[in-house]
Amino acid sequence: MNKIYLDNAATTPVRKEVVEAMLPYFTESFGNPSSVYQIAQMNKKALDESRETIAKYIGSQTNEIFFTSGGSEADNWAIKGIAEAHKNKGNHIITTKIEHHAVLHTCEYLEKHGYEVTYLDVDDNGLVSPEAVEAAIKDTTILISIMYANNEIGTIMPIKEIGAVAKAHKIPFHTDAVQAVGQVRIDVKDQNIDLLSLSGHKINGPKGMGVLFIKRGLKLENLIHGGGQERGRRAGTENVPGIVGLAKAMELTYTDFDAKIEKMTKLRDKLIKGLLESIPYCKLNGHPTKRLANNANIGVEYVEGESLLLLLDMNGIAASSGSACTSGSLDPSHVLLALGIPHEKAHGSIRFTLGVQNTEEEIDVVLEKMPAIVQRMRDMSPLWEEVKNAMKN
């Protein structure tokens, strides 16, 4: 049985071209870019070119790109780095309730160290309004951190408008763009972004590789101390194969971009429409139109998401429940709860996220199998029995 992988928001397969670009830097070209001899200097050149490529695709200067060990480090660095560097000005940070844990847990950590954090509510679709951001600003606000697009429900935030609010109040604006990169065109200048996190493995690049864009002139404390790499701002011998791979992934993800997004959007809409039509008592979570081209998050009533995942897996389909159960906790997703979805319904949500490699045939298979799987689960549920009886009466 062919496996159908629809969990691309969790991670993506590395593209062949990316592996090929990386390979020489493990063996022949292994030199430390900080050394003076030729094999090392070749690596210095590969680093510079990679930086240039990434800068080009987010509209930044080359010297505003800093390599990190992934999206989590980039988020940590942006938030802790600003908090530390601007503590004389204030201690207040604004973010949202639906951020990735790399942002939320970093903010919670700072709360224990004297910072004050406002976690903004979102509306039913997962949007936060620029007006709400503005209303939360205090004299002591030193950072606004709001994700570009949500990893569970795919909602795309009004980033440019929020950035404009931050700019008007001269407050640094960070966005976790890990899910947006490769699905949205990014221009940090046009969109008023001061700090942006991205990650390699969400765009068919290597794991353990990310970037923090830092606008020139912005004061930011270091997170990783040590050697003088990354112009003295992020220590550690550069992960040259990873950096080259990330740049290649960036280039590929923005090649034939419009056609790719159009194709993915079509598949996504076919999947959403097909599921909503064939399964009673289910609805789309997240914004109907302001959403990532690859995200279909469906709330299915009277089923338990984790069991649904297992049955899908037995049918060769890999998806995600959008809940935190995979991390060992039985609490439903903080994102779904923030949308106002009650606990029991949040447990029955399932997230399909497409990648460039997915085909229409795969979507057809999901559409064929999913209704029967849901029916089977409901037939075993006492709750469903009650619903059926209520319908009869």
Ligand SMILES: *Cc1c(COP(=O)(O)O)cnc(C)c1O
């Ligand atoms: C995956 C993800 C991260 C973490 O990135 P890593 O490279 O896995 O550390 C951060 N934010 C969002 C929105 C993500 O989806």
